[in-house]
Amino acid sequence: MKLPSPRGPLSENLVDVLHRGSGDLSTEPDGDEDVQLSLFICYEMAYRGWDGVDDEWEWHPSLLRVRADLEQRFGERLGRPEPADPQGVAAALAAIVAADDGPSMSGYLRGRATREQFREFVAHRSVYHLREADPHTWAIPRLGGRAKAALIEIQLDEYGGGVTGRMHQELFKQTMAWFDLDLTYGAYVNWVPASTLAVNNLMSYFALHRARRGAILGHLAAYEMTSSLPNRAYGNGLRRLGGDARATAFYDEHVEADAVHEQIAAHDLCATFAAAEPELAGQVLWGARCALMIDNLWAQDVLDAWAEGRSALRQ
Template identity: 85%
Template sequence: MKLPSPRGSLSERLIDILGGGAGDLRAEPDGEDDLQLSLFICYELAYRGWDGVADEWEWHPALLGLRAALEDRFAQRLGRPEPADPQTVPAALAAIVAADDGPSLSGYLRGRSTHEQFREFVMHRSVYHLREADPHTWAIPRLAGRAKAALIEIQIDEYGGGVTGRMHQELFKQTMTWFGLDLTYGAYVDRVPAATLAVNNLMSYFGMHRARRGAILGHLTAYEMTSSLPNRAYGNGLRRLGGDAKATAFYDEHVEADAVHEQIAAHDLCGTFAQAEPELAGQVLWGARCALAIDNLWATGVLDAWAEGRSSLRE
């Protein structure tokens, strides 16, 4: 991925240093865009990296210090986990999902969106879907027993059972192709707003830290428990706009797969994890709440932009 354009003084300094310049990484972000982009740049060093940036930067002490400072600022809005009864975690997750009253972006895309609006939606989601499942895979070596097996079962489906063309990351490219979009990994990072980057940064914030292993499991479970119906709506919305079977394959795949994953994630993954590590039961629920809250903020921004007759993307 090419280094993006800066969105403030901190991201400008960070990009310059990673590109070979000299300077001090101790600085404050100018605002939300600067914060989220700088954090996204730091995190990406642990995924596929940036073109022309040495791999050694991933573990550079100054870079890690900056990342920790940015994470602290990001975490201030997330609240804190509260203790929970490990025996009730699956039921509590279901209650969190049932109580979610976020905006229905999927309903809008199903019945009202224009071709260009759906195309924008795909551009937003490409930042995650072209690396789908990767942030949650960080948790595998941090688990044991039944919880580990359950996570692997879910992730095997996400990665297409070892068949490249069935990987969800690859299926999404078919949707992007139908819209005539650039399939390059991270091609639209420059176009998406801070809220889209925050959705992705939350996964990395949870997934990259062993101390938040409960939160990344809750995050994944919230996604699985709220995925089947919206993906049915996305598929139907795309068909309304003329999308063919290849274009809708990504969404159609999730309708069936995530209905199964929902039960595995809530009971076999989070339920058994909470019983094995009861002190982290509350963290599981916190991770689920954070996932829904950050996604709702993003969806609200997208729908507000469209209601005002403007693009939800950056120029």
């Protein structure tokens, strides 16, 4: 993935230093676009890296200092976890999901979206779906016992049971291909706004820190527990626009798989984890709330743009 175009002084500084392989990283960010892109640039070093950038930058002290400062800024938006009863985690997760009243992206795509709007939606989501499951996989070595086994069970489905063509990352490429989108990993990072980058940064903010292992589990649970019905709507909306079986396979796969994952995530994963580490029960619920909050902000951003008759992409 090529380094993206800067969106402010810090991302410009980062891109310049990483491209040259040396330099001073001490610039302050200017605005949320600059913050979110800069944080995404830092985080991507822990995934597949950037073309022409030495992998050693992943652990370079100066880059880690920038990342820590950006994480502090991002964390201020998220609040902090509160103590929770570990025995009530599964029920509390269900209550959080039931109380969510965010904008209905799935309803809009099912019945009203134009082909171009659905295509934009797919471009936004490609930043996550082309590495789907990868952020949550960071939690596996940080768990033990039943919680670890439950997470592996979920992730095994996400990775297609070891069959490349069944990996959800690969299925999403079929949807992108139907829309004639660029299938390259990270191709649309330059196109998406800060709200889209924040959705992806939140996962890394939780996943790359062992101290937030409860939060990434809650994040995954929120995703699994709010996935089946929206994906049915996405599939039906794409069929309304003429999408064939290959184009809708990604969404259709999630309708069935996530109906099962919902129960595994709430009970076998999160409830079991909370019982084993009760001091982190509240962190699990916090992770779920943050997931829904950041996703809702992104959905509102996109829907507002469409309501105003403009693109929700930057270019």
